[in-house]
Amino acid sequence: MMADILVTTTERIPGQEYQVIGEVFGLTTQSKNVIRNIGASLKNVVGGEIKDYTKMLDEARNVAVDRLKQNAANMGADAVVMMRFDSGSIGTDMQSVAAYGTAVKYL
Template sequence: MAESYETILITTTETIPGQTYTVIGEVFGLTTQSKNVFSNIGAGLKNIVGGEIKAYTSMLHESRDEAVDRLRQAAYEKGADAVVMMRFDSGSIGTDMQSVVAYGTAVKYDDRA
């Protein structure tokens, strides 16, 4: 098992070069976030004139980072060394909430005790 959850390797590839491993199973990291009412008002005004809604871009970056962190924790709790085939999915809940999930396959290296 990895030394701590922060050392869990996460890759979008199907294999890790130079490693053989055993599949443990699927793992997920999920977060749902929303911005405050003032950000929502600003976003509404931005919809009229167009352009990037920086508060929501920031929220999505934070959500992605939190989802990956939770994915690492879930893999660590299962005794994994890495996660392969990591992907993201996201969706809106209502008009002011965003849900982001990071998911993949937890694996344990064969060459470790």
């Protein structure tokens, strides 16, 4: 079950022995609507946090981790170790987020 997949940024899970299944990832690409992009552009003039973009990135990270868990479950994994994030811009108003790690099965 996907909810039971442990995701950790560490290399080892204390007290667990496991075998490596392979690499696993979850991806998403998101953008904000035109009106929010205009608001973000105005905020860029005065400075400060652009909360709509912060929220978008937070949502994107959550979606990427959920997809990582689902892909790991589909592989028969019990956990994902060494999970990391990578992100990048696509154009001026889209953001891509990848969550990746190593899927493992408990012995």
